Amino acid sequence: MTLPDPTLRLRVDTGALADNWRSLDRLSGNARAGAAVKADAYGLGMATTAPVLRAAGCQDFFVAHWSEALAACAHVPSSMVSVLHGPMSSADAVFARELGVKPVINSLVQATHWIEVGGGLCDLMVDTGINRLGVPMSDLADPLLAKLSIDVLLSHLASADEDSPMNAVQQERWSAARKQMAHRRASLANSAGITLGSAYHGDLTRPGIALYGGVPCAALNGVIRQVAYPEAAILQVRDLRPGDHVGYNATFTATSHMRIGVLSIGYADGYLRAWSGKGVMHNGYRHLPVLGRVSMDMTVIDLTAAPDLREGDWLEVCYDLPDAAAKSGLSQYELLTGLGRRFQR
Numbered sequence: 001m002t003l004p005d006p007t008l009r010l011r012v013d014t015g016a017l018a019d020n021w022r023s024l025d026r027l028s029g030n031a032r033a034g035a036a037v038k039a040d041a042y043g044l045g046m047a048t049t050a051p052v053l054r055a056a057g058c059q060d061f062f063v064a065h066w067s068e069a070l071a072a073c074a075h076v077p078s079s080m081v082s083v084l085h086g087p088m089s090s091a092d093a094v095f096a097r098e099l100g101v102k103p104v105i106n107s108l109v110q111a112t113h114w115i116e117v118g119g120g121l122c123d124l125m126v127d128t129g130i131n132r133l134g135v136p137m138s139d140l141a142d143p144l145l146a147k148l149s150i151d152v153l154l155s156h157l158a159s160a161d162e163d164s165p166m167n168a169v170q171q172e173r174w175s176a177a178r179k180q181m182a183h184r185r186a187s188l189a190n191s192a193g194i195t196l197g198s199a200y201h202g203d204l205t206r207p208g209i210a211l212y213g214g215v216p217c218a219a220l221n222g223v224i225r226q227v228a229y230p231e232a233a234i235l236q237v238r239d240l241r242p243g244d245h246v247g248y249n250a251t252f253t254a255t256s257h258m259r260i261g262v263l264s265i266g267y268a269d270g271y272l273r274a275w276s277g278k279g280v281m282h283n284g285y286r287h288l289p290v291l292g293r294v295s296m297d298m299t300v301i302d303l304t305a306a307p308d309l310r311e312g313d314w315l316e317v318c319y320d321l322p323d324a325a326a327k328s329g330l331s332q333y334e335l336l337t338g339l340g341r342r343f344q345r
């Protein structure tokens with residue numbers, strides 16, 4: 001059996017993805033850019049993105065879960081993969097050794113799990129103020145940590161996308177940690193952190209969102225290209241008379257004769273109800289607004305400006321991330337990672 005043609009697809013501009021990585025690598029100065037590819041490369045697909053990033057020159061790939069490590073290793077050498085959540089048990093640590101990926105050690109307990117199974121090269125996350133994962137500065141002198149072979153000594157900024165005094169505080173703590181712990185390479189900056197200057201670069205940067213078209217801070221305006229283009233097909237075209245309503249709760253009412261299109265995309269696909277009455281679809285140069293409520297599997301649009309469109313025709317969802325975030329009230333991160341499984345990637 002062959003699967004019928006899809007009515008929902010996510011086009012990934014791999015040229016733009018490679019360009020974004022090269023731009024971020026250049027902006028990282030003497031440091032090299034790695035790539036955060038957790039959450040299936042922010043929803044764009046590991047299989048689509050990892051080989052492109054690797055070919056562009058990326059040599060360090062960060063995932064969150066152990067399950068994601070397996071997916072990454074299908075596309076890049078396992079020695080280039082780091083697992084941010086670290087080993088929660090000795091079983092996780094054994095898995096890391098068998099697969100050949102690096103665990104990111106986030107606590108003395110995680111260090112124990114890693115050392116007990118024989119250890120090897122790992123990364124160490126130091127908490128410098130975000131209070132999420134990471135060894136506290138006060139634990140750095142623990143003799144247990146001296147037993148680790150640390151490749152990347154990393155920390156993570158809480159407010160890199162803002163002009164916050166917290167950035168300098170975290171940078172100073174990270175610099176102090178670098179002096180205290182033996183390590184091969186040091187890393188602090190995410191996408192926005194790269195723009196804070198060379199003091200934040202160390203040896204390796206870890207962009208995520210900006211690789212995929214997100215613009216987390218003004219300094220990246222005009223540098224980053226859109227990568228993800230959601231596209232949906234028209235399932236049905238219909239004509240409305242004045243007074244006819246559209247969708248759940250009849251929140252749109254036609255004031256004249258008009259043509260509408262029912263698209264195969266809904267909130268189950270991550271096209272959330274925040275877009276009700278706000279979203280826009282493109283067909284070439286034509287902009288077609290969303291009418292009424294977005295429902296689970298369908299969204300209705302106004303075809304007045306495109307009366308030639310028919311069932312099966314494709315429309316591009318307006319999804320330029322900074323713009324889409326401003327319009328929908330969702331974050332650029334949520335806009336990408338929320339894109340569902342029904343998109344053909």
Ligand SMILES: *Cc1c(COP(=O)(O)O)cnc(C)c1O
Nearest residue numbers: 036156190191192206207208209
């Ligand atoms: C997700 C993540 C990144 C990437 O952050 P962006 O803001 O998407 O660039 C970098 N480092 C760590 C530890 C992360 O969890």
